Amino acid sequence: MPALSGGRRPANRQLLADYVYQELLASLMDGRLEPGSGIGIDRMAAELEVSQTPIREALARLEATGLVRREALKGYRVAPLFTAEELGELMEARAVIEPPMTESACAHVTPELRAELQRAVDDLRGAPTGPTFAEYGAYWEADERFHRLIAEHAHNRFLLNAYNALGGQVQRFRFFGDLGVTDAEHAIAEHTRILEAFEAGSPLRAREAMLEHISNVRGRALKDASSAPKSPLQQA
Structure with a gap:
């Protein structure tokens, strides 16, 4: 999986959650997270130097947009492109x-x-x-x-x-x-x-x-x- 863009992490919890969401959204829209690929929560947390909690929260928000999908027993996956x-x-x-x-x-x-x-x-x-x-x-x-x-x-x-x-x-x-x-x-x-x-x-x-x-x-x-x-x- 290509690296995320990274950046300075805010200390406030809500700001941190928004920061992680924006980082993942940018990675999706820029194609760094490719359509159909699996999303590794541990790896994302390590790359952004955060715990798994804001990663999971961001993925739940992104699931509501349709950009990622949650599969039973498999975790999150990037949504495929539109036909x-x-x-x-x-x-x-x-x-x-x-x-x-x-x-x-x-x-x-x-x-x-x-x-x-x-x-x-x-x-x-x-x-x-x-x-x-x-x-x-x-x-x-x-x-x-x-x-x-x-x-x-x-x-x-x-x-x-x-x-x-x-x-x-x-x-x-x-x-x-x-x-x-x-x-x-x-x-x-x-x-x-x-x-x-x-x-x-x-x-x-x-x-x-x-x-x-x-x-x-x-x-x-x-x-x-x-x-x-x-x-x-x-x-x-």
Whole structure:
């Protein structure tokens, strides 16, 4: 297993747990922990110079994202890459769930929500988009925050539960390694159109802009995945 990136360990317990989580997440997203490979808790603890407890806590958090899987009597394993079929199904699910949530959130928009969405778009514009997670992690966070803000303000607990059930699968399609963010210009423009609909108070425009965004993301993700060296989509 390739070495983790390492770094100075914080002393506070919660900060330590967050540090370990970020280290493992970066190793997954950068391909240092390869899809389908087993995850050795003892080795990770030794490399990060921590006990097994924060490693186990981090892996439990990562399991909720879909990036790692726990197998009975075998421990944790890195999730395999998406197939073309799985990626298509994920985007179909997003296309069902997110546009109506966007319409509802826009219908109930507040000045505070507009400001938070604007901040997320501004953060997207200002975030680096290099090939490593250290470089594109801030972009990824701002992207996820924009979508989550809309989901949390849709005033529909059942749609929110469905959105949450997708978990990290919403972002797992980026898990190809060595690609980073390849669609920033398009994605920022699409987020901006959604934001403009919120600013105009047009729920229908917001719904249509979100649906267009998800459709475009699907196309770009399939193209990127098919060109990735380790992607099973090349044989799909």
